[in-house]
Amino acid sequence: xxxxxxxxxxxxxxxxxxxxxxxxxxxxxxxxxxxxxxxxxxxxxxxxxxxxxxxxxxxxxxxxxxxxxxxxxxxxxxxxxxxxxxxxxxxxxxxxxxxxxxxxxxxxxxxxxxxxxxxxxxxxxxxxxxxxxxxxxxxxxxxxxxxxxxxxxxxxxxxxxxxxxxxxxxxxxxxxxxxxxxxxxxxxxxxxxxxxxxxxxxxxxxxxxxxxxxxxxxxxxxxxxxxxxxxxxxxxxxxxxxxxxxxxxxxxxxxxxxxxxxxxxxxxxxxxxxxxxxxxxxxxxxxxxxxxxxxxxxxxxxxxxxxxxxxxxxx
Ligand SMILES: O=P(O)(O)O[C@H]1O[C@H](CO)[C@@H](O)[C@H]1O
Ligand SMILES: Nc1nc2[nH]cnc2c(=O)[nH]1
Numbered sequence: 103x104x105x106x107x108x109x110x111x112x113x114x115x116x117x118x119x120x121x122x123x124x125x126x127x128x129x130x131x132x133x134x135x136x137x138x139x140x141x142x143x144x145x146x147x148x149x150x151x152x153x154x155x156x157x158x159x160x161x162x163x164x165x166x167x168x169x170x171x172x173x174x175x176x177x178x179x180x181x182x183x184x185x186x187x188x189x190x191x192x193x194x195x196x197x198x199x200x201x202x203x204x205x206x207x208x209x210x211x212x213x214x215x216x217x218x219x220x221x222x223x224x225x226x227x228x229x230x231x232x233x234x235x236x237x238x239x240x241x242x243x244x245x246x247x248x249x250x251x252x253x254x255x256x257x258x259x260x261x262x263x264x265x266x267x268x269x270x271x272x273x274x275x276x277x278x279x280x281x282x283x284x285x286x287x288x289x290x291x292x293x294x295x296x297x298x299x300x301x302x303x304x305x306x307x308x309x310x311x312x313x314x315x316x317x318x319x320x321x322x323x324x325x326x327x328x329x330x331x332x333x334x335x336x337x338x339x340x341x342x343x344x345x346x347x348x349x350x351x352x353x354x355x356x357x358x359x360x361x362x363x364x365x366x367x368x369x370x371x372x373x374x375x376x377x378x379x380x381x382x383x384x385x386x387x388x389x390x391x392x393x394x395x396x397x398x399x400x401x402x403x404x405x406x407x408x409x410x411x412x413x414x415x416x417x
Contacts, residue, residue, distance in 0.1 A: 112265070115209070116216045118161050125156055130178040133190040135410050136211070136219040136344070138335055140195070140226035140351065141388070142171040142395020146403050147191040150179025155193070161213075165206045167194035171392045176210070181407050187414035190214060197331050198250075199309040204257035208338035215342035221280060221413055222339045223406055227391045228327035228350040229311065231320055232301065235327065235352050238398050240405065241299045242284045243348035244276050247325045248305040248333045255307070257334040258341060266341050275340050280347035280409075287408035297401060301326025303350055305333035311386050317358035328356060347409070351402055353394035354386045 123131060130152065139146050147153065158164035158174040167174045172194035180186030192210050196202040214222065228241070235241055250256070262268045281300075288298050304320045306312070308330030312320065320328055327350045339346045363381055371378050 133188045135189045136214040136222040137191040138224040142392040144193045145399040147177040153179035182411040208257045211338040221345045227353040228329035229356040230352040232326045239352045241301045241350040243303045245302045277345040304328040317356040353391040
């Protein structure tokens with residue numbers, strides 16, 4: 103388990119504001135939009151103006167991200183023309199499979215809330231369960247399927263806190279208004295309509311990728327894409343009153359063959375001198391996930407920046 107100090111009191115979280123006030127100029131200190139960079143997507147913050155990176159290690163209560171493709175720093179800066187919109191990005195998130203507690207996983211979102219973030223754009227790399235969402239598609243998430251939440255693994259478990267609702271409704275977790283902004287931004291950029299899809303994100307704990315039967319199960323249950331992050335951050339953001347947008351980059355297809363070829367038949371055919379054609383053995387890898395992130399990072403960055411520009415205009 104993480105050795106991070108597990109104090110999640112508002113006072114402790116807010117003590118980061120004093121630290122940041124000694125590092126950041128006034129205009130960067132009150133970000134309006136937060137971004138969470140998914141696997142291989144740290145370049146989302148590459149063109150922030152007046153960018154200042156603050157390592158998690160110089161802040162209080164943050165973990166260290168141990169996953170390849172994730173850094174461990176907050177990036178502050180400005181996006182868009184004129185004065186620009188002040189933003190903060192998590193360059194590197196925490197996953198439960200790294201051994202982090204769920205309160206550590208969502209901690210940076212709570213810090214963003216104390217900084218005054220109103221809208222959060224959470225990105226991730228995900229496997230597709232839907233042939234209509236091929237590799238390279240950016241999926242605007244409209245709902246989630248979180249088996250861990252339904253079975254007792256939820257970042258909001260614990261004693262009630264007066265500042266938060268005890269029973270958080272999730273029917274509006276994925277902001278309708280921000281989902282509209284995604285498509286308006288794509289339109290302004292002239293992105294082909296195939297670049298962007300809509301769907302439901304399944305959260306699994308990982309670190310294993312899905313077995314074929316698990317993939318089929320998630321698909322049958324209504325999930326479009328699957329990944330090992332995001333939902334805890336969504337819950338914390340919603341609890342904090344932040345408007346949530348999630349963008350999943352499809353980096354691979356989850357292997358869901360419709361059936362299994364009988365190995366008995368395969369061996370018997372071979373022994374009878376009529377060998378069957380070999381079945382391709384497909385496996386996903388994190389390297390493949392990162393490679394697609396690198397390839398499609400620019401499109402994702404332009405979309406996120408255009409969204410922020412539009413949000414800046416609408417106040
Ligand atoms: O969700 P992000 O952090 O983008 O990363 C995704 O990619 C990793 C697996 O390749 C997992 O951590 C999965 O959740
Ligand atoms: N669980 C899961 N997470 C991913 N992240 C990127 N691709 C995948 C995938 O296929 N499955």
